[in-house]
Structures are given as C-alpha cells and as structure tokens.
Amino acid sequence: MRNLLRLFITVAVFSAVAGGLLTAVQKGTKERIEYQQLLFVKGPAILRILEGCSNDPLVDRFKLQDGDVERSFFIGKFDGKPSTVAFETYGGGFGGDIGVMVAVNLETDQIVGIGVTTHSETPGIGSRIMTDRAFISQFKDVTIDKPIKLKSDGGQLDAISGASVSSKGVALAVDAAGQVYRRLKSEIIKMVQA
C-alpha cells in the first residue's frame, strides 16, 4: 500500500512541476509569439490577399463582437474607397484547425482572395493548401451569399488531390467566413465608414 502511494505521489509531483514550468514558459513567451504570428502569419496573408490596396490594413483594423468571440477586421482601401475587409476564420483540417484569412468586397459580396494563416497539416501533403495556386484561386470571385463547399460535398470547388481533408478544412473556414459576413455585414459597413 505504501509502495502504491509512493508511485502515485511521484507521478503527481512530476506532473505538477512540469505543469508549473510550462505555465511559466508560456507566460514568458506569449507576447512574443503573438507578435511573431502577426508578423509572419497574418501580415503576409493580409497583404497578399489585399494586394494593391492604398493603405496599411495592419493599421486600419477594428474589432467586432460576434456572439462570444471578438473578431478582428482589416480594411483594404482601393481607389480611395474602403471597399474590402479581411478577417480570419477557422475550419477543422487533418491535424487541427486551419486558419484562413478571407477578404470580401463589401459592394459585390464576392471573395477577393483567401490566404491560409495557421495550420498543423502534414508538411508536404496537407501543407499544400498554403501554396497550391490553382486551389487557392478557385475561391476568388465566389459570391458569399450561399454555402461554400467542395465538389465531393455537393459544392463547386475542387480539392487538392491527396489532401482532401485539408482542402475541406479550408472550405469549411471560408464557409464560416460567409456566415460571419452575413451575420455582421451591417455592423462591418458601419465600422468601415466610421
């Protein structure tokens, strides 16, 4: 009995110390990680999909409350008019959630472009959702008023062969973006014009 208790306590102490250490490291690195993510992940994706805009979308941003979550929106000005907003949504992929930045034209309700920001897909296989131009460009000019799906789910988009789960994750994220957009459109327009 004493022996059993000893096993118990050893593992518990180990786990507690490990947990404490990890909390400290996470606290210490949190801010830097957030900054790095904005710099390397969201920044390039936003600038890529809002290419040619005359302002800095990383500066011209606002936040809106959507139910329980707070979402950031990045404004892109074209021809002097703030006509486009970009925001990030998530869809479940093969290795976890895939983050996708979606830019929508406020006048036509069409997608201007999408860019994958974060993912944990298999390097070299699922990670092609970041780089496969043919796949990414399919989303351009898709009208956002109806569900966005892959062909295998009765939709209009081709998946990347060999990476169908990852492709579906991206489609789910873009579809979620459509829902957010429909839900918040009037508020977005109010914020953009303000």
Place this chain on the structure above:
Amino acid sequence: MAKTVVQEFTKGLWAEIPPFRLVLGLCPTLAVTKAVDGGIGMGIATTFVLVCSNVLVSILRNVIPKQVRIACFIVVIATFVTVVELLMQAFAYPLFLQLGIFIPLIVVNCIVLGRAEAFASKNKIIPSLADGLGIGIGFTLSLTTLATIREILGNGSFYNISLFGPSFEPFTFMIEAPGAFICLGLMLGIMNMLGKK
C-alpha cells in the same frame, strides 16, 4: 566495459549514429529532410530535448520508482518538447511553420525515450549529458546529410540558395516521400558497407 566520457560522446557521432546505426526516429528523418534548414532545425530541437531529458532523468534516476519510470520519462520529455515548441514559436517562427507537427512529435521519438530508458536511467549525470549531446549531434548530422542530398537533387538548392541557376530541371521525386525512403535506404546500405568488418 566502462567507457570514458569522451567515448560516450563520440559513439553518437559514428558507432551508434542515429538513424543510420541506431535505426530509430525514422518518422521525422523521412519527413523533415526535404530542405537543409528544416533538417538542421529539427536536429537542434531534438538535441536540446535529448540533452535536457537525459540530464534530468539521470539526476532523478534514484527517485523514480521502477514501475512508473516510463510515465515519468514521458512527462519529462513532453515538458521539454513543449518548451522547445514555445521557444521556437517565439524566436524562429518561420522554422516552426515549416516543421509544424513534427516538433510536438519529438515526444514520441524513440531516440529520446530510448536514451532515457537505456542510458540515462542507469548512468551518472556527466556520461548522460555526453551521451545525449553525442546522439543529438549525430542525429543532426544525419538529418543534414540526408537533407543536403535531397535538397540539391530535388530542388537544385542548398539552404534555400539556388545552386545551378534557372536552367536546372529539379529531380522533384527526391523531395517527395518515396525519395526520402530511397535516399535513407541507400544511406543505410552505404553505412553498413563502411561498417562491415
């Protein structure tokens, strides 16, 4: 049988170099050696985890009860892997994006657990440190070698620097998964040939 500290260190560089001699940890070996920077990054991350877990397991080897040693080793290893993951996100974000899921997967890398179980839990701190460092550097060298071959043939570049100019038609097979198997197989064969007595 007692080896000196230097011998414990150098055995990881040739006589027991993973994954060619110590055929363990093949999953990251095959997956991250598409490019040299990924190979080196993965090697350094694994080395850090190996050294830290070896030292800690060695310090605690008399405290850890035999029956739950594997659970304790995994807690130690998982802790250091998470530390590496957070540090890499904070200071080498592009590398973290490239290696992706294979950083957390160091937890189940047989090399790390194997050294904790087979070496560190039975030896003093200094030899354990030398062992971890040697095996880790050996692993880094192996990954770098494999990645060099694959990146030069498969992408025509070394450390993302183009070598042959635009007229080079890359042998892309080498950076795909089958290329990894063939390349590793040939390396294993060559190592066996060289090691034959």
